[in-house]
Amino acid sequence: MRERSGDRKMEQLKGRIIYKGKAEAEALTTTQPISFYGGVDPNTGVVIEKGHQLQGISVKGKILVFPQGKGSTVGSYTLYRLKKNGVAPSGMVNRECETIVAVGAIISEIPCVDKVDITKIRTGSKVRIENDTVTIT
Numbered sequence: 001m002r003e004r005s006g007d008r009k010m011e012q013l014k015g016r017i018i019y020k021g022k023a024e025a026e027a028l029t030t031t032q033p034i035s036f037y038g039g040v041d042p043n044t045g046v047v048i049e050k051g052h053q054l055q056g057i058s059v060k061g062k063i064l065v066f067p068q069g070k071g072s073t074v075g076s077y078t079l080y081r082l083k084k085n086g087v088a089p090s091g092m093v094n095r096e097c098e099t100i101v102a103v104g105a106i107i108s109e110i111p112c113v114d115k116v117d118i119t120k121i122r123t124g125s126k127v128r129i130e131n132d133t134v135t136i137t
Contacts (some may be wrong), residue, residue, distance in 0.1 A: 013116050015016050015093070018102050021111035023091030024128040027136075028062035030054050035071030036078040036104065047085030063127040064089035065118050069101035079104030092127040094117060102129040 030053045034040065039049035045060035059082070069075060072077040079101070082088035088110055094101065097114035105112035111129045121127060121136055 001121040007136070011120060011136045013120060013136070014115035015116040015132055015134060016097075017111035017132045018092075018094075018097045018114055019105040019110060020131045021091075021109070021132045022128070023063060023111040024126070025061055025063045025090040027065050027119055027123055027125045027127045028054065028057065028059060028089070028097075029065040029118065029123045031067065033068050033070040034064075034066045034067065034101075036075035036082075037072040039071065039075075040078060040082065041088070042078050042081035043085055045085075045089075046083055047076070058087065059089045062089050063091045063093060063129065065093045065121045065127070067095040067118065068098050071096075071100070073100055073101040073103075076104035076107065079110065080108045083108035085109065091127075093121065093127070093129065093134055 034088040041048050045058045091111040094114040125135045
């Protein structure tokens with residue numbers, strides 16, 4: 001659904017709730033899967049995976065948009081550490097949320113939605129997650 005809010009275009013996408021909640025922030029997007037264990041520094045929130053599209057960029061306070069997670073189940077705990085260290089994403093949007101990211105979102109209480117056409121979200125866009133609805137402006 002597209003609508004106009006003042007001079008801004010707004011698009012709403014519906015998805016499946018992984019962890020309900022509300023979050024609003026700038027989008028940080030990638031077309032590559034993310035490994036939280038070994039791919040994101042749990043102390044700084046910076047992507048450290050060599051060759052990753054987001055290498056050197058912090059996920060802190062962003063709506064992190066990525067197709068799915070990858071790697072070790074320890075990635076769930078890494079998401080939890082990111083949250084405890086104050087450097088976690090504000091929310092996450094996936095094409096297909098797999099178990100590692102789902103568990104990490106739940107134990108860290110990070111709003112997360114999947115079954116979303118992530119190609120419609122661009123880095124820098126303002127994104128709001130509200131339960132199963134992702135609003136892009």
